[in-house]
Amino acid sequence: xxxxxxxxxxxxxxxxxxxxxxxxxxxxxxxxxxxxxxxxxxxxxxxxxxxxxxxxxxxxxxxxxxxxxxxxxxxxxxxxxxxxxxxxxxxxxxxxxxxxxxxxxxxxxxxxxxxxxxxxxxxxxxxxxxxxxxxxxxxxxxxxxxxxxxxxxxxxxxxxxxxxxxxxxxxxxxxxxxxxxxxxxxxxxxxxxxxxxxxxxxxxxxxxxxxxxxxxxxxxxxxxxxxxxxxxxxxxxxxxxxxxxxxxxxxxxxxxxxxxxxxxxxxxxxxxxxxx
Amino acid sequence: xxxxxxxxxxxxxxxxxxxxxxxxxxxxxxxxxxxxxxxxxxxxxxxxxxxxxxxxxxxxxxxxxxxxxxxxxxxxxxxxxxxxxxxxxxxxxxxxxxxxxxxxxxxxxxxxxxxxxxxxxxxxxxxxxxxxxxxx
Numbered sequence: 001x002x003x004x005x006x007x008x009x010x011x012x013x014x015x016x017x018x019x020x021x022x023x024x025x026x027x028x029x030x031x032x033x034x035x036x037x038x039x040x041x042x043x044x045x046x047x048x049x050x051x052x053x054x055x056x057x058x059x060x061x062x063x064x065x066x067x068x069x070x071x072x073x074x075x076x077x078x079x080x081x082x083x084x085x086x087x088x089x090x091x092x093x094x095x096x097x098x099x100x101x102x103x104x105x106x107x108x109x110x111x112x113x114x115x116x117x118x119x120x121x122x123x124x125x126x127x128x129x130x131x132x133x134x135x136x137x138x139x140x141x142x143x144x145x146x147x148x149x150x151x152x153x154x155x156x157x158x159x160x161x162x163x164x165x166x167x168x169x170x171x172x173x174x175x176x177x178x179x180x181x182x183x184x185x186x187x188x189x190x191x192x193x194x195x196x197x198x199x200x201x202x203x204x205x206x207x208x209x210x211x212x213x214x215x216x217x218x219x220x221x222x223x224x225x226x227x228x229x230x231x232x233x234x235x236x237x238x239x240x241x242x243x244x245x246x247x248x249x250x251x252x253x254x255x256x257x258x259x260x261x262x263x264x265x266x267x268x269x270x271x272x273x274x275x276x
Numbered sequence: 277x278x279x280x281x282x283x284x285x286x287x288x289x290x291x292x293x294x295x296x297x298x299x300x301x302x303x304x305x306x307x308x309x310x311x312x313x314x315x316x317x318x319x320x321x322x323x324x325x326x327x328x329x330x331x332x333x334x335x336x337x338x339x340x341x342x343x344x345x346x347x348x349x350x351x352x353x354x355x356x357x358x359x360x361x362x363x364x365x366x367x368x369x370x371x372x373x374x375x376x377x378x379x380x381x382x383x384x385x386x387x388x389x390x391x392x393x394x395x396x397x398x399x400x401x402x403x404x405x406x407x408x409x410x411x412x
Binding site: 040041042045046049050054055056057058059060061074 | 307311312313315340341343344410411
């Protein structure tokens, strides 16, 4: 079965069209999702399709907060009925010829910095998870992948709670499909980003660095994540999931491993591959 | 009980290139020339004016980054026999009402007409203006 490669990057309102295009080419991305892009989509499309790069399309826009480009014909990546253009979430149906349809959900959830209560984030996750389930029921399947900037770490309630994203760190647990709480069934997501917390792979110990003066300070965060329903987990290779620290000769991080937010973004991109 | 007799014989698609497939082939090529800033597509419907049996194909220019702005470049219609093809401006335009339409009796005639239409100064100007709108 053919594989599809996804790239997500919160570009923090920076003019990074060329870096995005180089990254998409280098990573052989089929679907590119950007958050916090203030660039004209036409400028990004031109960059993506300049020179030896190319083949990218701009599918019908469905969210003000995330911008999506794809190498597939735009008719294969259509907005889903549950989509709400003003939302922090874009729900698309990716229906490629001779392949099973999947739902691609791109998110950029509100920042902690702008929320007075973390409980508000959790409440919002409840609502977004509900909308994803509603769209899955309409589509008649749960072949769903969610990617983006959640502004939450994998261990926070909005991502873990059963009635929110219900995402777990183990594909073996996720393979149980769902858990029942107080008589209600909630479908699992597998969250492979748990494996990217910490400095096991080098100085870069997450996708976003933030140093606060609060008592609880993680310094490194993994806000940029991918969640995969058990129905798609069989086609997910953990070794292909990476937090990207360079594009060609350009380093997206400083010597200490932290994102170079001056020249690039304060978030690092993530890439992964799905076979379906 | 007597065996059922099949009066249908073998059925399969005719080995011809339909006007719609020729148009779609050309539509698919436009994006490559414009970095996909302006794309083309062909929409097909039954003709509500000419009665049953008429197909109408509209050749549309689409600008994805301008909220899918769509410009109808021209239309062709034909009966189920595929030819002759009648080509005219979009919709029931004044030009159409005034009888300004082309009758194309064969695939070769239609391809020549399409080549002239797509390569015309008017078409190039329209696409150029759409590109200018996107890149300004």
